[in-house]
Amino acid sequence: MLDSLRDGPATASMLARDLGESSGATSYHLRALEAAELVLEDLSRRKGRERFWMRNPARSGMISSVPADDAEYGAALAQLESVILSRDEEALNRYFPVRERYSEDWQETAFIGGWLAYATREEIEELSAHVVEWLHARRRPGTERPKDAVLTYVTYRAMPQQPPEAQGSGT
DSSP states (O other): OOOOGGOHHHHHHHHHHHHHOOOOHHHHHHHOOOOOEEEEEEEEGTTTOOOEEEEEETTOOOOOOOOOOHHHHHHHHHHHHHHHHHHHHHHHHHHHGGGGSOHHHHHOOOOOOOOOOOOOOOHHHHHHHHHHHHHHOOOOGGGGGGGGGOOOOOOOOOOOOOGGGGTTTOO
């Protein structure tokens, strides 16, 4: 449903048609996504009982990996994580076979990397907020894009890790 809402606000019935589900099922899941603060009701579009839902711009593209006490929520979170990781893998698999088709400048600009750094939780929250803010500013309609803008897949992760000396010790 979050993927479907990338195209803009939708009702439970609209999502049900798109996803081949019942509107009862999509309504239920929308309420769960609302409780997790991943979607918001778009009050500007409300008409009577018809509720439009949109992705929460403050949480768009970000999920919390906090385990939930609710088994169903935990299962939904695991499914969402799986979708995001699959999307990352698909993006890599689409890029590598055709990377030579891009200009030399773009080939040099394309980037895959990873580091270990010692940071506080607050510092990672600050970094995540900067990344999401930068990305949201570039999710603009075609009329506002620079002529040389290229659709680019960007992924970001920040996960605590055990230092190498603690791995295997159970700490």
